[in-house]
Amino acid sequence: MAGFVGRYEHSLDSKGRVILPAKFRTDFERGGYLTENREGCLALWTPGEFERQMQAMQELAAAGRAERNRARLWAASSYEVEIDRQGRMAIPAHLREFASLEGDVLVHGAIDRIELWNPQVWQERVAPEERWLLEEE
8 A cells, every 4th residue: 555645735615625636536436534633633534444443443442431432422523525526525514613624725645544634733733843853854
């Protein structure tokens, strides 16, 4: 598996849709799944990877009540998406609100998933790590 890589900037349209970069679309011909990500962004999973994530959540849920609640919340906030012929994907209002998506959207590969970020949140939470990594080299 080569994985998802690259960074693209797009915008939400008036219907709450974002264009999925052409480079990523073939992996989502059968649709995909959007979930909340702990870092404050959304994760877009292929159907196969979403199945693996569901299995991991199911195993986690067996560990105790807090873990079951975490698995419940993850499943309840997950949403099945379709990509239309123009490459657009509708993002439900509750997920747009969670990730503070309004206007511009940063769409990037994160190896086993695609992440959708509010660019300002990315700058606050992730960009400082980019600078730190460059300083280490």
